[in-house]
Amino acid sequence: MTDDRPDRPDTGAPEGDTATTAETGTPGDAHTLWHGRFADGPSDALLAFSVSLDFDRRLAADDLEGSRAHVAMLAEVGLIDGEERVAIVDALATVEAEMGAGEFVFVPTDEDIHTAIERRVAEIAGPAGAKLHTGRSRNDQITTDLRLFIRREGRAQIRRLLDLQEVLVQRAQEVGDAYLPGYTHLQRAQPVLLAHHLLAHFWALARDVSRWWDALDRVDVSPLGAGALAGSSLPLDPDLTARALGFQFRFANSLDAVGDRDYVAECLFVLALSQVHLSRIGEEITLWASDEFGFVHLADAFSTGSTMITQKKNPYLSEHSPRKAGRLIGNLTGFLATLKGLPLAYNRDLQEDKEPLFDAMDQHALTLDALTGLLATIEFDVERMQSAADGAAVAATDLAEHLVVQGVPFRDAHAIVGKLVRQSLERGIPLAELVETEPSLGKDALPLLEPGAAVRRRTTPGGGGPGPVAVQLEAAQAKLADERARLVD
Ligand code: ARG
Numbered sequence: 001m002t003d004d005r006p007d008r009p010d011t012g013a014p015e016g017d018t019a020t021t022a023e024t025g026t027p028g029d030a031h032t033l034w035h036g037r038f039a040d041g042p043s044d045a046l047l048a049f050s051v052s053l054d055f056d057r058r059l060a061a062d063d064l065e066g067s068r069a070h071v072a073m074l075a076e077v078g079l080i081d082g083e084e085r086v087a088i089v090d091a092l093a094t095v096e097a098e099m100g101a102g103e104f105v106f107v108p109t110d111e112d113i114h115t116a117i118e119r120r121v122a123e124i125a126g127p128a129g130a131k132l133h134t135g136r137s138r139n140d141q142i143t144t145d146l147r148l149f150i151r152r153e154g155r156a157q158i159r160r161l162l163d164l165q166e167v168l169v170q171r172a173q174e175v176g177d178a179y180l181p182g183y184t185h186l187q188r189a190q191p192v193l194l195a196h197h198l199l200a201h202f203w204a205l206a207r208d209v210s211r212w213w214d215a216l217d218r219v220d221v222s223p224l225g226a227g228a229l230a231g232s233s234l235p236l237d238p239d240l241t242a243r244a245l246g247f248q249f250r251f252a253n254s255l256d257a258v259g260d261r262d263y264v265a266e267c268l269f270v271l272a273l274s275q276v277h278l279s280r281i282g283e284e285i286t287l288w289a290s291d292e293f294g295f296v297h298l299a300d301a302f303s304t305g306s307t308m309i310t311q312k313k314n315p316y317l318s319e320h321s322p323r324k325a326g327r328l329i330g331n332l333t334g335f336l337a338t339l340k341g342l343p344l345a346y347n348r349d350l351q352e353d354k355e356p357l358f359d360a361m362d363q364h365a366l367t368l369d370a371l372t373g374l375l376a377t378i379e380f381d382v383e384r385m386q387s388a389a390d391g392a393a394v395a396a397t398d399l400a401e402h403l404v405v406q407g408v409p410f411r412d413a414h415a416i417v418g419k420l421v422r423q424s425l426e427r428g429i430p431l432a433e434l435v436e437t438e439p440s441l442g443k444d445a446l447p448l449l450e451p452g453a454a455v456r457r458r459t460t461p462g463g464g465g466p467g468p469v470a471v472q473l474e475a476a477q478a479k480l481a482d483e484r485a486r487l488v489d
Helices: 044-050 053-076 082-100 113-131 138-174 194-219 238-244 254-259 262-289 316-339 348-377 382-389 392-405 410-427 431-437 443-449 466-488
Strands: 179-184 187-193
Touching (some): 053 113, 053 238, 053 348, 113 138, 179 194, 187 382, 187 392, 194 262, 392 431, 392 443
16 A cells, blocks of 8 residues: 555455455365475464465565566576576566456465465466475565565655655745744743744654665665575575665575564664654644644644534544554564564564554555645644744743843843743733833843744744744755655665
């Protein structure tokens, strides 16, 4: 679902064709790919338990790609001849076409996507097809497939992150010098430009993009040629397959090659943390959309109604996206628990890598797309934001800093202004009046209390006033352009 390459075939067959239960056939009728060692076929219960086809069929395109590279290598090193190579490559193309057309028929003993494809290749190519698995194990095959999948899907996730970042930049540009209260402890603290606030989320997402690139670097290792765990007595050339698949590196240790799923855990972490970032954006929008804040109005297209309470317009999307973070955190911690204490090398436990990964990828992609749409259409109630930020007390820090400039130690300045704020609240006197009569402040300090004055005075690099935000906006645009260019490379 997150795959946006047009040339990736779907695995095709309708759900019901997935052979997970006895109703699709009698297991004893068909051969498993390991049938030689066994007098009896697998039980229905075993098949149902071990089958992973319903989720790993998503790796079909990657499995085909890995097989093509493997076959080319087998021919190159003389383990199959030219004719056999052509027969297998043609059969792989037929499989791809069948899957693309939704005509690929799975059989009950197709335990996973690897066995399904290999069985079909053997049916089409005859004896040559039976050579496809030479020197290869599903152990190096699956981790090759998964790395190819992440290499592609990771980039698709980056593209989505950049799209959301772009909306944040556009909206930041559009809102100009509008400002709102900045909060600490969810209490109004100091005003900042709305653009500054939006760009704060931009930088969190920029770190997610950077984390993706790091993770993808470690994904970029070919495990193909490690065999089941120990390499091979056959003259395989893992460098050749690594190059053919466009991997930057080849494994250094065959046990590690098949036993390593760090890269999956790492992607799950990148996804979980990024989802946490989205959850913070979502939660904030939910607050802002409440009557109490009233800072934003959501487009109808990104809101839901209540089945009972007629007047309601719920911020379903922004409200629900934070909950998805829990799910992604669960995917990460669940998978780490699977890995914990696993002895080398491949263990079937590792089959538990795909579902959390696919789920996290899908949920993250859905959230990114939806939040991008929401933020692109959200309406900011600038008047409300600004009037919330124009309360005189929000300028208190500026009054204290005004005293600092005149040589008053900051602690003393803090106490003087703090006392005025308290008196203003207790006695119901406007702060401006008290400021005017306070000898150390006086009339000179009154402009500090003007609407918008406090935000204009935030001038330090990276700060929330118009000067530094203009610089920041340019930096964000440059960052976005760099990342887009990197994605195209
Ligand atoms: N479906 C398996 C997985 O996802 C493929 C590897 C199976 N290897 C084995 N030796 N049974 O991990």
